[in-house]
Amino acid sequence: xxxxxxxxxxxxxxxxxxxxxxxxxxxxxxxxxxxxxxxxxxxxxxxxxxxxxxxxxxxxxxxxxxxxxxxxxxxxxxxxx
Amino acid sequence: xxxxxxxxxxxxxxxxxxxxxxxxxxxxxxxxxxxxxxxxxxxxxxxxxxxxxxxxxxxxxxxxxxxxxxxxxxxxxxxxxxxxxxxxxxxxxxxxxxxxxxxxxxxxxxxxxxxxxxxxxxxxxxxxxxxxxxxxxxxxxxxxxxxxxxxxxxxxxxxxxxxxxxxxxxxxxxxxxxxxxxxxxxxxxxxxxxxxxxxxxxxxxxxxxxxxxxxxxxxxxxxxxxxxxxxxxxxxxxxxxxxxxxxxxxxxxxxxxxx
Numbered sequence: 109x110x111x112x113x114x115x116x117x118x119x120x121x122x123x124x125x126x127x128x129x130x131x132x133x134x135x136x137x138x139x140x141x142x143x144x145x146x147x148x149x150x151x152x153x154x155x156x157x158x159x160x161x162x163x164x165x166x167x168x169x170x171x172x173x174x175x176x177x178x179x180x181x182x183x184x185x186x187x188x189x
Numbered sequence: 190x191x192x193x194x195x196x197x198x199x200x201x202x203x204x205x206x207x208x209x210x211x212x213x214x215x216x217x218x219x220x221x222x223x224x225x226x227x228x229x230x231x232x233x234x235x236x237x238x239x240x241x242x243x244x245x246x247x248x249x250x251x252x253x254x255x256x257x258x259x260x261x262x263x264x265x266x267x268x269x270x271x272x273x274x275x276x277x278x279x280x281x282x283x284x285x286x287x288x289x290x291x292x293x294x295x296x297x298x299x300x301x302x303x304x305x306x307x308x309x310x311x312x313x314x315x316x317x318x319x320x321x322x323x324x325x326x327x328x329x330x331x332x333x334x335x336x337x338x339x340x341x342x343x344x345x346x347x348x349x350x351x352x353x354x355x356x357x358x359x360x361x362x363x364x365x366x367x368x369x370x371x372x373x374x375x376x377x378x379x380x381x382x383x384x385x386x387x388x389x390x391x392x393x394x395x396x397x398x399x400x401x402x403x404x405x406x407x408x409x410x411x412x413x414x415x416x417x418x419x420x421x422x423x424x425x426x427x428x429x430x431x432x433x434x435x436x437x438x439x440x441x442x443x444x445x446x447x448x
Contacts, residue, residue: 109215155215158327159245166335171431174342178439 109154117154121147132187134180142173239412240405241324249329250416254388257419258373261426265370268430272363275442297348305347312340320424324413330423337424338431345432350440359444362433369425376418390415 124147128140145168153161213220222228231252235244239251249257316337323329345353357365377388385392394411404410436444 159243159329159332162327162332163335166332166339171335171339171342171435174339175434175438178435182439182441 114151114154117147117151121151134185134187135177137187138173138176138180141176142169145169145172238409239416240409241413241416243324243326245327246323246329246416246420250419251388251390251412254377254419257423258377258388261370261373261423264430265366265426268366268433269363271434272359272437275437276359278442301347305343309340309344312343313337316340316424316428320420321417323420324416330420331427333420334424334427335431338428338435341428341432342435345436345439350436350444354436354444357429357432359433359436362429362436366426366429366433369422369427369429372422372425373419376415376422380415388419 121144124140124144128137128144131137131140145164149161149164149169152158152164213222217223231244231248235247235252236242239247241247241251313336316333318333319328319336320330320333323333341353341357344356376390376393380389380392381387383392383395390412391408392411393415394407397407397411397414400407400410
C-alpha cells in the first residue's frame with residue numbers, strides 16, 4: 109500500500125459516493141455508483157484482498173450497475189428526492 | 190427531516206472514526222485475528238491439508254463449506270423471488286400494460302453485434318478459467334459465474350431479449366440454478382453417505398484413482414477436487430440467476446423487447 113495512491117483513491121471514493129447520492133439523473137447516479145465500486149475494488153486489491161477485489165469488480169462494478177441501469181430504464185430516470 | 194438525518198449520520202460517522210482508532214494496524218501479525226489458533230492453522234496447514242495454494246478458496250469451499258453452501262442457497266432464493274414477483278406481475282397485469290412494439294429491431298448496430306460476437310466467446314472462456322483455476326489464483330465459482338452470466342446479458346443488450354432467451358429459456362434458467370444448488374448439496378450428501386461429516390470431501394477419495402507413488406495421497410486430492418465440484422455448482426447457480434434477474438428486471442417480467 110502506497111499512501112499517496114490510497115489518498116487519491118479515497119478522495120475519489122468519497123467524491124463519487126456524494127455524487128451518486130446527490131445527482132438527480134438516476135442513470136448518472138447508477139454509473140457513478142459503478143465508479144465507486146471500481147475504486148473500492150482498487151483499494152481492496154491494494155490491501156492484498158484479491159479475491160474480494162475480484163468479486164467487487166465482477167458484481168459491484170459489473171452486473172450491479174447493469175441491474176441498476178435496467179431498472180432505471182423501466183421506472184423513472186429522474187429522482188424526485 | 191433532512192437535517193435530522195444528517196445529524197444522525199454525522200454522529201454515527203464520528204463514532205465510527207473514533208472507534209477505528211482501536212483497530213489493529215493493517216496486516217499486523219500481532220493482532221488478535223492473526224494470533225488466533227484457527228487463523229494460524231489455515232495459514233500454515235491449508236496447503237498441506239487440501240493441496241490448494243489459494244487459501245481463500247480453501248477456507249471458502251472446504252473449511253467453511255457449509256457457509257458457502259447456504260450462500261448459494263441465498264442467491265438462488267433471491268433470484269427465484271425476483272423472477273417470481275416480476276413474473277406474477279406479468280400474469281396479473283397483462284391487459285393493463287401497454288402493448289410492446291412488436292417490430293423487429295432492425296436498427297441494431299452491425300458493429301456492436303459483431304464485436305459482441307467476437308467478445309462473448311472470450312468472456313465465456315475466461316469465466317471457465319476463473320471457475321476452474323479458483324484454487325490457484327483469485328476467483329472461483331461466484332466470480333466465474335457472474336462473468337458467465339454477464340456474457341449472456343451482453344448478448345441480450347447487443348441483440349434483444351427474445352434472441353438471447355432462445356438459447357436459455359426461463360424454465361431452463363431456473364432448472365440450471367437449482368441444479369447448481371443440487372450439485373453443491375449433493376457433494377455434501379455424498380460425503381455424508383460415505384460415513385463422514387457433511388461436506389468432508391476427503392471421504393470421496395474412493396471416487397479417485399489410487400494415487401501413484403510420489404504423488405499426494407488421494408484423501409488430500411479428494412479435498413481439492415471436491416472444492417472444484419462445489420465451485421462448478423456455485424457457478425451454475427450464480428450465472429443462471431444473474432441472467433434470470435437481468436431478463437426479468439429489464440423487461441418487467443414480459444421477457445420481450447430490447448434494453
